[in-house]
Structures are given as structure tokens and as C-alpha cells.
Amino acid sequence: MKLRFTLNGRAIEAETSTSARLVDFLRRELQLQSLHPSCYEGQCGNCAILLDGELVYACLLPGFAVQGRSILTYEGIIDTLDYNDIISGFHDEQAHPCTYCLPAKVVITQSILGSTLEPSQQEVLETFSGTYCPCTNFHNLARGVIRAGEYRRRRLHER
Amino acid sequence: MLNSQRFIDEFTRRGMLHLKIVRADIPRGRVSSIESTDLPEDILVFEANDIKGINRVAVLEEEMPLLSNGNIAYEGEPILLITAENPSSLALAERRLKISYETDFSLLAFEPASKDQTVDTVRLSRGNPAKEFEETTQIVEAEYRTTIESHVNRAPSGAYVELQNDRFTVYTPTHWPFHVRSTVAEVLGIDESEIKVVQTNPSPAYGEKVVFPSILAAMAALVCQNTGKAARLLLSPKEAEEFTTRKAPVHVKSTSILNEAGKIIAHDTHMRFDVGAYPLFTKELLQRAVITSGSYYQVPNVSITAEAVRTSAPPMNIYRGLGVSQSLFATEVHFSRLAEFSHLNPGDWKKNHTKGKRIITGAHIPNMPLEKLVDTVVEQSDFYRKHSAYEQIRKRRNSVKASRRFLRGIGIATGFTGNGFTDKPDTNKNWGIKATLDKKDQLIIECGTMTVPEAIKTIWKRRAGEILGISPESVEISSGDTDTLPDSGPMMLGMPVTVYTSLVDRCCNYIRKQRFNKPLPIEVRRSILSARRSTWDASSFTGIPFHSFSWGALVVEVQLDPLTLVPEVRGIWAAFDCGLVYDTQYAVSIAEGGIYEALAWATGEQQVNPRYYQDYVIEGHEHPNLRLPPVSVVFANRAKGLPGGINEIAESLVPAAFVTALSQATGVYFDRIPLNAETIQSYLEEPS
Numbered sequence: 001m002k003l004r005f006t007l008n009g010r011a012i013e014a015e016t017s018t019s020a021r022l023v024d025f026l027r028r029e030l031q032l033q034s035l036h037p038s039c040y041e042g043q044c045g046n047c048a049i050l051l052d053g054e055l056v057y058a059c060l061l062p063g064f065a066v067q068g069r070s071i072l073t074y075e076g077i078i079d080t081l082d083y084n085d086i087i088s089g090f091h092d093e094q095a096h097p098c099t100y101c102l103p104a105k106v107v108i109t110q111s112i113l114g115s116t117l118e119p120s121q122q123e124v125l126e127t128f129s130g131t132y133c134p135c136t137n138f139h140n141l142a143r144g145v146i147r148a149g150e151y152r153r154r155r156l157h158e159r
Numbered sequence: 160m161l162n163s164q165r166f167i168d169e170f171t172r173r174g175m176l177h178l179k180i181v182r183a184d185i186p187r188g189r190v191s192s193i194e195s196t197d198l199p200e201d202i203l204v205f206e207a208n209d210i211k212g213i214n215r216v217a218v219l220e221e222e223m224p225l226l227s228n229g230n231i232a233y234e235g236e237p238i239l240l241i242t243a244e245n246p247s248s249l250a251l252a253e254r255r256l257k258i259s260y261e262t263d264f265s266l267l268a269f270e271p272a273s274k275d276q277t278v279d280t281v282r283l284s285r286g287n288p289a290k291e292f293e294e295t296t297q298i299v300e301a302e303y304r305t306t307i308e309s310h311v312n313r314a315p316s317g318a319y320v321e322l323q324n325d326r327f328t329v330y331t332p333t334h335w336p337f338h339v340r341s342t343v344a345e346v347l348g349i350d351e352s353e354i355k356v357v358q359t360n361p362s363p364a365y366g367e368k369v370v371f372p373s374i375l376a377a378m379a380a381l382v383c384q385n386t387g388k389a390a391r392l393l394l395s396p397k398e399a400e401e402f403t404t405r406k407a408p409v410h411v412k413s414t415s416i417l418n419e420a421g422k423i424i425a426h427d428t429h430m431r432f433d434v435g436a437y438p439l440f441t442k443e444l445l446q447r448a449v450i451t452s453g454s455y456y457q458v459p460n461v462s463i464t465a466e467a468v469r470t471s472a473p474p475m476n477i478y479r480g481l482g483v484s485q486s487l488f489a490t491e492v493h494f495s496r497l498a499e500f501s502h503l504n505p506g507d508w509k510k511n512h513t514k515g516k517r518i519i520t521g522a523h524i525p526n527m528p529l530e531k532l533v534d535t536v537v538e539q540s541d542f543y544r545k546h547s548a549y550e551q552i553r554k555r556r557n558s559v560k561a562s563r564r565f566l567r568g569i570g571i572a573t574g575f576t577g578n579g580f581t582d583k584p585d586t587n588k589n590w591g592i593k594a595t596l597d598k599k600d601q602l603i604i605e606c607g608t609m610t611v612p613e614a615i616k617t618i619w620k621r622r623a624g625e626i627l628g629i630s631p632e633s634v635e636i637s638s639g640d641t642d643t644l645p646d647s648g649p650m651m652l653g654m655p656v657t658v659y660t661s662l663v664d665r666c667c668n669y670i671r672k673q674r675f676n677k678p679l680p681i682e683v684r685r686s687i688l689s690a691r692r693s694t695w696d697a698s699s700f701t702g703i704p705f706h707s708f709s710w711g712a713l714v715v716e717v718q719l720d721p722l723t724l725v726p727e728v729r730g731i732w733a734a735f736d737c738g739l740v741y742d743t744q745y746a747v748s749i750a751e752g753g754i755y756e757a758l759a760w761a762t763g764e765q766q767v768n769p770r771y772y773q774d775y776v777i778e779g780h781e782h783p784n785l786r787l788p789p790v791s792v793v794f795a796n797r798a799k800g801l802p803g804g805i806n807e808i809a810e811s812l813v814p815a816a817f818v819t820a821l822s823q824a825t826g827v828y829f830d831r832i833p834l835n836a837e838t839i840q841s842y843l844e845e846p847s
Contacts, residue, residue, distance in 0.1 A: 033169050038313060038396050094744045096617060098362045099164055100314045135363055137748040138755075 005066040008076025016063035023047040025063035026073070034074035034103035045131025048104040048111075049073050055111040057130065074103035077110055081155060086110065089148025095140040101133035109145050117149040117156075167359045168393055170319040170330050176203075176382055177246040178392035181239040181253055182402070183231040186471045187263040190229050190238060194257040202252040205240040205381060212348030216374050218338070223437035223474065225346055225377055231260065232436035233473050235402045242382050242390065266471045269433040270410060276468040278438045281445035283453060283519065283700045286460030291416055291425035299415045299500055303489035304831040305814075307475065308406035308760050310365050316399045318376035321389035327354045327380055332361035333372035335649035340641050342373035343380045354380075356641040366478040367403035369649050370439055406478040406760075407432045407444070411489035421501025421508060425460035428452055428493075430486060434467045435474040440481065441467045446581045446697065448482035450704050451811075452490045453519025454574050455529060456512045461519070483576050484757070484811040488832065491572040491815030496828065504546060505571050505819075506537040509712075518575070522694075522703045528736035528795055529573055532712035535734040535793055536571065540714040545569045549823055559825050559843055565718040567729070570819025572812040573712045577705030578657040578803045580648075581697060590658045591645040591686035594666035598679045600629050604666070605639035606659060618741050619663045626667040627674070645686065657707055657802050660741055662687065709803035710736040713754075715816035719824050724836040724843075726821055728758065728788035735792070735808060738800030746805055750792045753809030758788075761814040763833025 004013050007030065016025045021040070026032040026049075036046040037059045047058040050072040051065070077083050086109045090097070097105045105128075112119050112127050124142040183190075195204055207214045207226040215222045227238045241252050267276055292298065318331040320343075327347070333339050336356040344351040356376070361368040375392050382390040394403070409432050416425045430448055434441060445465040452463050465486075467476070476482075498508035513529040537543060549567050556562055593605040602623055620631035665685045673681050694702040713733040719726050731754055740746045758764075792809075818829045827842050 033166075036166070036314075038315070040396060094748050096745075096748075099360060100166070100363055133363060135752070137751050139751065140748050 001064055003067050005068060006070040008072060018064060020063040021059055022061040022063050022065055023058035026058060032073055032075060036100050046101055046104045048107045050107060050111055053114060055108060074106055077106055082110060085151040086148045088151050090144040092147050093140050093144040095136055095144035098135035104131060109148055112145055113149055113152055117153045119146060119149055165359055166315055167317040167332050168315045172389050175389040175391055176242045176244060176386060177249060178240055178242045178379060178382055178390055179249040179253060180237045181241055181256060183234060183236045183238055185231055185260050185262050186234040187266055188231050189261045190258060191261050192259045197255050198252050199248040201243045201245060201248055203242045209385060210346055210381060212346045216342050218370055218439045221439050221441060233471050235473055240378055267469060269470050272468040278467045278469050279441045279445060280464060280466045281449050283449050283463045288425040288427050288460040288462045291460045295416050299497060301413055301493055301830060303411040303492060305485045305488055306408050309400055313364055313399055314360060314362055315393060316367060316371060316403060317393035318372060318379040319391040320379040320383040329356045329376045330359050331372040331376045332359045332368055334361060334368045336641050337646040339373045339376045343377050346377040347380055347384050369477050371403045402473050404477050405475040407434050407476050409485040413493045415497055417497055417501055421503050423456060423458045426458045427462045430465045432467045433470050434476040435470060435472045437474045438467055438469060438476055440477050443580055444476050444482040448486040450519060451483045452486045454490060455518050457515035480807050487574050487811040488814045492818050495819040504543060506533055506542050509533055509573050520704055521701050528710050531795055532710060532734040532736060533573060536712045536714045536732045539791055540732040542569060542714055553826050559721055562721040566721060566824040567718045568820040568824030569716045570816040571714045572815035574812060575708045575710045576808045576811055577708060579706030581704045591684060592659055592662040592666060593684045595680050595682045596670050600633060602634045604636045604663060605644060622664060623667045626671055657804060707738055707801035707803045709808040711808040711812050713812040713816050715820045717820040717824055724839045731788055731790045733792045734795060736795045737803040737805050739802045740794050740797035743794060743797060746794060747792045749805045750809040751790050753806040754790055754813050757810040757813035761817045761832045763835045
């Protein structure tokens with residue numbers, strides 16, 4: 001079936017089969033290599049994307065779920081100042097996600113900071129509860145996200 | 160992007176062949192016939208007979224077939240390779256292949272296992288334990304068990320092979336590229352010089368990136384050799400989890416005698432590991448298990464035996480830690496019981512056993528830090544008061560179920576883990592690194608045997624930046640390939656931090672001295688040979704077995720809801736001596752990560768059905784991440800000594816302390832992990 005949607009701010013037209021998972025469609029047809037599905041069960045969280053601003057796991061959705069909607073992935077964040085805020089926050093708090101899960105952690109952080117720039121540790125941990133990777137200490141990660149919120153507040157305030 | 164940062168599923172080329180492994184669907188027997196009619200036209204099928212070299216993957220003295228030679232030793236054993244340009248043809252082809260078997264119903268079980276299943280045995284003996292056991296009537300006997308540990312979140316496993324200038328170039332996420340090269344050469348029947356191996360990003364990994372990339376690379380290379388086309392084999396997440404490697408289960412029988420002062424007079428332990436159908440690295444696994452089991456307890460009469468048994472399960476021995484966490488679990492739970500029978504506080508009992516300053520191999524450790532580490536954790540956790548209070552409460556209580564309050568307990572575990580291999584495979588190899596400062600003041604660090612975890616890269620970049628006065632951003636870390644770098648053996652067992660960080664320092668210091676005397680670029684190679692090699696005798700189990708040690712003491716406090724029997728950790732206090740710590744904050748982070756991982760293993764949180772996680776969301780329960788217990792980590796002597804790994808010691812001490820604490824809380828002797836509400840209930844139902 002033919003799909004029309006917005007990917008990282010660009011209008012996209014693409015074909016997918018009705019049985020394809022969204023994560024496979026995005027990786028194979030659109031070469032979004034930041035998505036790393038390692039479980040296909042919504043357990044690892046490594047295929048996190050924002051669908052119309054809402055955090056979802058692309059392995060749990062069919063490809064056609066994007067029809068007429070807007071997707072934001074790691075590739076759409078990496079060249080923005082938002083990315084700098086997030087990475088600076090992670091760096092300051094010794095949160096060093098591995099290259100495998102970093103894209104998902106950036107997307108999830110973007111989702112959290114999209115709803116509040118002053119998240120509590122509980123809010124951060126709740127949002128990250130759908131992810132699992134042994135590389136990252138969750139306490140440091142939570143502090144990193146909170147620090148990233150501070151960077152973004154400061155940047156937006158300065159503007 | 161550097162190859163070392165790309166994952167194997169990102170390597171693709173138009174016209175390349177996709178591979179799929181056709182696996183046995185019986186656990187034991189023989190292939191009687193294979194029918195391959197009506198296959199799609201673009202499908203090619205390869206079997207063991209197509210191998211021009213030798214059909215095997217060898218590690219030291221052990222080996223397994225690349226493709227089944229007709230015998231099936233476990234369900235999932237590779238029999239055929241099917242390949243096509245269009246990956247969607249592969250599933251159809253697999254359905255149309257008909258493999259018939261003569262099933263052998265005499266499966267090789269772990270419990271009970273026959274003597275014929277024993278692959279290897281390692282034994283350490285001191286004094287005369289048999290005589291002591293004969294002459295006493297009071298013996299403490301117990302059995303301990305751990306189950307398989309596995310993880311779903313792994314970087315993809317696979318290999319991509321293509322011909323470049325009549326040479327095979329292999330891309331694979333390996334921790335041992337030179338083993339990939341030798342395996343591919345042997346399978347293809349060609350010289351190693353015709354092969355170049357390039358590492359791709361292997362992390363996160365749990366041990367499956369040590370030998371299994373060699374297997375997958377040889378399979379892809381076999382297809383490339385026969386077709387002349389580029390070939391890629393990728394394992395699905397399910398295949399990787401089930402058929403690469405998992406932590407081997409263990410069954411331990413321990414018997415001990417105590418004197419009136421609570422000292423152990425004689426101790427006998429027999430550990431039996433299930434290493435699956437094809438054992439690899441068995442000697443290393445068994446030796447490490449024996450050394451960590453013997454630990455630092457100065458027992459005059461001791462016999463420790465570690466045995467590996469072959470079963471009909473998929474191969475599962477090359478897992479992180481190589482037998483150490485299983486061994487330490489059994490040892491520390493058992494010795495905590497001995498402390499209880501001695502009517503001594505476990506903290507004091509352990510301290511009493513640290514006085515000898517020697518480990519089981521006789522190696523003298525002049526600055527053995529355990530007494531200090533125990534002091535630290537018992538003070539921080541208020542161990543003495545809590546232990547006494549919980550003992551009194553438990554003794555006054557009639558039964559667990561009748562209690563109206565949370566049941567509380569506290570447990571302690573101590574011990575050490577070793578960094579580097581005890582013996583082979585790195586006996587004759589130097590650990591090497593190469594660094595180049597180019598004309599743009601960019602430093603390129605190349606390491607022969609690994610891709611480096613992100614956090615360690617950050618440390619290296621910062622240290623290199625400080626030494627050379629350049630920005631950390633201008634430091635690049637690449638893994639190189641087998642054409643350019645020395646063979647340093649496999650990269651595991653804490654090697655990145657213990658060895659390579661000091662080599663980075665040495666390279667940078669050399670470049671700093673030469674920088675204004677020589678024109679750029681300046682290239683330097685540095686390597687070291689472990690000092691312990693001259694003192695360690697594996698045949699008699701004497702001397703210093705490891706490159707360096709990591710020591711630890713750890714306390715876990717738990718509470719148990721008497722109604723739901725769900726154990727909850729109230730706090731963890733840990734003190735480690737891992738030698739020189741380059742970055743304390745990062746080290747604490749690594750230790751906490753290891754502790755949480757171990758807690759998940761001990762409570763079985765990662766072995767439940769994946770639905771578990773969804774249920775938490777649906778029913779509004781807290782996710783495990785939200786219940787992270789408070790953890791306090793302290794590093795002693797962090798400014799000196801050989802640096803040691805942190806994750807493994809943190810991970811190895813938690814299960815024993817957790818189980819001991821639960822035993823105190825309930826008054827039931829738990830002797831296995833994982834322990835969750837269901838298993839606790841089954842213990843409580845057993846007649847006492």
C-alpha cells in the first residue's frame with residue numbers, strides 16, 4: 001500500500017506491505033539505521049520514535065500506522081540544538097549510553113522534554129521503563145535528562 | 160562513520176546474497192535425508208560437504224562442527240545454509256526443505272548426568288580433607304543451584320564477507336578478530352594472508368561476540384567462496400538469544416567441618432557446569448570457578464572440583480565472567496551458613512578469615528583489602544545492629560505466613576574476581592595498542608582486539624587530551640583490522656580498563672615527548688606482557704593466576720511481604736578495591752550497573768515472559784526500573800595498584816548476599832537463584 005506521511009519534517013511517499021512492521025519499514029525502505037530492534041516485543045525500547053509527538057515503539061506498530069501522520073526519529077534530532085542539550089546533560093551526569101541504545105535514549109529524552117522542561121526523577125524513570133540496556137545506569141540517566149532540561153530552559157530563556 | 164561504530168546489519172551491498180541457517184528441529188539424532196524440491200530458482204543450498212577446508216570451529220583443544228556432519232547434538236544445530244539475493248525467498252525455501260531424522264531419544268540431561276558426559280574436570284586439593292571427614296561426626300552439607308541467564312538486548316550478531324582484490328574481507332562484530340581469521344582460513348582451506356577481518360560494533364554483548372562471530376563469518380565466507388558474491392548472514396534476535404551463548408547453570412555440592420572457634424577445618428566442593436552440546440573455553444571456565452570458590456578462606460584441608468558436562472542444550476559456556484558468578488554465589492551462601500552455625504556474626508566471621516593474606520593458590524597478597532572492605536560495608540549498612548535485631552525477630556516468630564509485618568533480613572558476601580585469562584589463550588601474546596598523532600593534531604588510537612565501550616572511550620579521550628594538550632574531540636578510537644594490528648587474543652574479562660587504559664597513557668606520554676623533536680605524524684605502538692605469567696603454575700594451581708584482582712564486600716538488606724512473598728531490596732552497600740580507578744564517578748556507575756544486573760538475575764526478572772513488562776504497564780504496577788533500590792558504592796585504595804574490572808565483582812557478590820538476607824528474613828535456607836515469589840512459596844511449602 002502507498003503511504004504519505006512526514007518524516008523528520010520531510011514529506012514522504014513510500015510503498016509498504018500491510019504485514020510489515022513499522023520498524024522494518026523504516027529501516028529497510030527509508031534506511032533509518034538508528035532504530036535497533038533487538039526484541040520485536042516492545043521490551044528493549046531501542047526502536048523508540050515520536051509519532052505525532054507521542055512516544056511509541058516502532059516494532060509494535062504496523063507500517064501503515066504512519067499514514068498521514070508525522071514521525072520524528074533520532075536522525076531528525078541529531079542536527080538540532082535540542083540534541084546538544086541532551087548530550088550535554090548526559091555527559092555532565094556520566095550517563096554514557098552505548099551507540100546501540102543512544103538513539104532511543106535521545107528520542108525518549110526529547111519526548112520527556114517535549115512535555116516538561118523540569119521533569120522529576122520519577123517521571124523520567126517511568127518514561128524509560130519501556131527500555132532496557134545494561135550499558136546505562138538509570139540513576140545517572142535520570143539526572144542526565146533533568147540536566148538536559150536545565151540546558152534547554154537556559155537556551156530558550158536566553159533567546 | 161568508522162567501521163568500528165557501525166553495526167553489522169548496516170553493511171549491505173546491491174546484489175549481495177542473504178543467508179539463513181536451517182537448523183535441526185530435534186534435540187538429538189541423525190539426519191537421514193534432505194529433500195529440496197520446488198525451491199525458488201534463486202535459492203542456493205550449502206551443506207557440510209561443500210566445505211573445501213575443515214568443517215570445524217576450534218578454540219584451543221576443543222571444537223564444534225560449523226555445519227552438522229549428519230549428527231544432531233542439540234535442537235537448533237545448523238544443518239544447511241540457504242542463500243538468495245532476495246531475502247523474502249529464504250523463508251519460502253526453508254518451508255519447502257524437508258529434513259528427515261532418525262531421532263535418538265536418549266537425551267543428555269544435566270540432572271542427572273552420567274559419567275560419560277563429563278568433558279573436563281579441574282581439581283584443587285590441599286591437606287587431607289578425606290581424613291578430616293572420616294574423623295568427625297558434625298558436618299555441614301548443602302547443595303546450590305543457579306539457572307541459565309540470558310539477555311534480549313544484544314547488538315546484532317552476523318557477518319558480511321566480500322572479495323576485495325582477490326582477498327576475503329570479513330566484517331563482523333567480534334571481540335577476537337584473529338580467531339575469526341584463523342577459523343575462516345581453516346574452513347575455506349586457504350592461507351590466513353588471504354583474509355582480512357574488520358571489526359564492527361559488538362556492544363552491547365554478553366560473551367556471544369567472542370567465538371560465535373567466527374562461526375557466522377565462516378558461514379558467510381563459505382558462500383562467498385563458492386559464488387564469488389558478497390554474502391551477509393544476520394541472526395534474528397531470537398536466534399541470537401537461543402543459539403549463541405548463555406550463562407551456564409551450575410549444581411554445587413558443598414561439605415564442611417568447623418572447629419569450636421568457628422574456623423573451617425575441612426571443606427569439599429564439587430561444582431558441575433552444564434556447558435551444552437559443544438563445550439568451548441572449558442578449562443578456563445573451570446579454573447576460574449575453582450579459584451574463586453577457594454577464595455581467600457584459609458582452609459587447611461580443602462578439595463574443590465569443577466566439572467563440565469555435555470548436555471543436549473545449545474552451547475552455553477562463553478558468557479560474561481566465565482563461571483565466576485555461579486561459583487561465588489554457591490561459596491558465599493555456604494560460608495554464610497557456616498558463620499551461622501558458628502554462632503558468630505557473619506561480618507566478624509568473614510573478617511576472621513582474611514588474616515592469612517593468601518588466596519587458595521597460595522599467592523601472597525600483602526595488601527589484601529578485604530578486612531577494610533568488610534569494615535566499611537558493615538559500618539555503612541549498620542550491619543551488626545540490623546543482623547542481631549532481625550535474628551531476634553525471626554526467632555520469636557512462629558511462621559512466615561502468620562506474620563503481619565514485613566520480614567527483614569540482611570546478608571553479606573565477600574570475595575574477588577580475576578582480570579585476564581588464567582592461562583591460555585593469551586599466554587604467548589602481548590596486549591598491544593597503536594596511536595598516531597597526525598598533522599592536524601588529531602590522535603587516532605587503534606586497538607587490535609576490540610571496539611571499546613563508550614564510557615571507556617570517553618576516559619581515553621580525556622586522558623589523551625590532558626597528556627597531549629589537545630581537545631578530547633580530536634581523539635578518534637578505531638579498532639583497526641587484522642592487516643594492521645598485532646594479535647592480542649580475545650577481549651574479555653575486564654581487559655579494556657585493566658590493560659588498555661594504561662597503554663593509552665604510555666603511547667600519549669611517548670608522543671608528548673617526541674612531539675617537538677619529530678615531524679608529524681608520530682606513530683607509536685606499545686604493548687605489555689602480564690607479569691603474573693612468570694609466577695602462575697596452572698598444573699599445580701599455585702602462584703598468581705590473574706593479571707590483577709578486584710576485591711569486594713557487599714551487603715544486601717531485604718524485606719519480604721508475608722502476603723505476596725515478593726522480595727524487595729531495601730538497600731545495598733558495596734565496597735570495592737579494584738586498584739587504580741581512573742574516574743570514580745564512572746566507576747560507581749559501572750558498579751551500580753553490575754549490581755542491578757545481578758539483582759535481575761537473582762530475582763529472575765529477565766527470565767519471565769515478555770508479557771511481564773506489558774502487564775506492569777497495563778495493570779499500573781511499577782516497572783522494575785522504578786524500584787531501583789538505593790545503592791552505596793565506595794572504592795578503597797583507588798589511587799594505586801593495577802586497575803581491575805568493576806562490573807564482574809559487583810555482579811558476582813549480589814546474588815549470595817541477597818539469598819542470605821532472604822534466608823535470615825524467613826528462616827528458610829534458600830539455595831538457588833532465581834528467587835521470586837513463586838519459588839519462595841515452593842520453599843515455604845516444603846516440609847522442614
